Amino acid sequence: MLNMNTLTPFAFLLLLGLVFGHGKPDADTEKEPVMTKEEIKSLRQALKEAREKPQVPYVLKELTIPETFENGEKPKIFTDEELAKHDGSNPDLPILLACKGEVFDVTEGKDFYGPGNAYNALTGKDASRAIAMMSIDEDEMTPDLSGLTNAQLEMLDIFWEGTYKSKYPSVGFTQRLYDEIQQKKKDEL
Numbered sequence: 397m398l399n400m401n402t403l404t405p406f407a408f409l410l411l412l413g414l415v416f417g418h419g420k421p422d423a424d425t426e427k428e429p430v431m432t433k434e435e436i437k438s439l440r441q442a443l444k445e446a447r448e449k450p451q452v453p454y455v456l457k458e459l460t461i462p463e464t465f466e467n468g469e470k471p472k473i474f475t476d477e478e479l480a481k482h483d484g485s486n487p488d489l490p491i492l493l494a495c496k497g498e499v500f501d502v503t504e505g506k507d508f509y510g511p512g513n514a515y516n517a518l519t520g521k522d523a524s525r526a527i528a529m530m531s532i533d534e535d536e537m538t539p540d541l542s543g544l545t546n547a548q549l550e551m552l553d554i555f556w557e558g559t560y561k562s563k564y565p566s567v568g569f570t571q572r573l574y575d576e577i578q579q580k581k582k583d584e585l
C-alpha cells in the first residue's frame with residue numbers, strides 16, 4: 397500500500413492526475429470530425445472538375461500607340477537593328493528596352509541595366525518573354541509570348557505597368573508591335 401505521508405506534494409499531484417485523468421477521453425479526439433466522408437468525396441470531385449476545366453486565358457492589359465506623347469512628340473518606331481544599338485555598349489546613346497512592344501529609356505536605371513549589370517541582357521531588344529518568366533536565359537530574350545502561363549503573363553503586365561510605365565520615360569514602340577496593330581486594324585475592316 398502507498399503511504400501518503402511519504403509522497404512529496406509533486407508526486408501526489410502526479411498520482412491524482414493518473415488516477416482521475418486515466419481513461420478520460422481526450423478533448424480533441426472527442427470532437428466531431430470536421431468533414432464527413434461524403435463531404436470529403438464531393439470536395440475531391442469539385443477539385444477534380446476545377447482542374448479539368450479549361451483555364452480562362454489571361455488577357456494582357458491594352459496597349460495603344462498614341463499619335464503623340466503628352467510632350468507633343470511623335471512616338472518613334474524602332475526596328476530591331478535600331479533598338480540593338482541601345483544596349484548600353486555605346487555610352488553616348490541612351491539605354492533602351494522594350495516591354496510588350498513599348499520602348500522605354502532605362503538609362504536612369506543603369507545600375508540594373510548598364511553593361512555588366514544584372515539586367516543588361518534585357519536591353520537593346522524586346523525581351524518580354526524573359527521579363528514574364530523572370531529569366532535571364534538567352535533563349536527567352538524574345539517578344540514571343542506563346543505558351544506562357546496566366547501567372548507569367550500577369551507578371552509581364554506587373555513589370556510593364558509597375559516598373560517601366562511608372563519609372564521610366566516611354567520613347568516609342570517596336571516595329572513589330574506597330575505592324576501587329578496595323579494588321580489587326582486591317583483584319584477588323
Ligand code: HEM
Pocket residue numbers: 502505508515526527529530531532555559563
Ligand atoms: C535571385 C534573383 C533575384 C533577386 C534577388 C532580384 C532582386 C530584385 C530587386 C531587389 C529588385 C528591386 C530593385 C529596386 O527597385 O531598387 C529587382 C528588380 C527587378 N528585377 Fe530582379 N531579382 C532577381 C532575379 C531577376 C530575374 C531573373 C529577372 C529577369 C527578368 C529580374 C528582373 C527584374 C526587373 C526587370 C526589375 C526592375 C528593375 C527596374 O526597376 O528597372 N530579376 N530585382
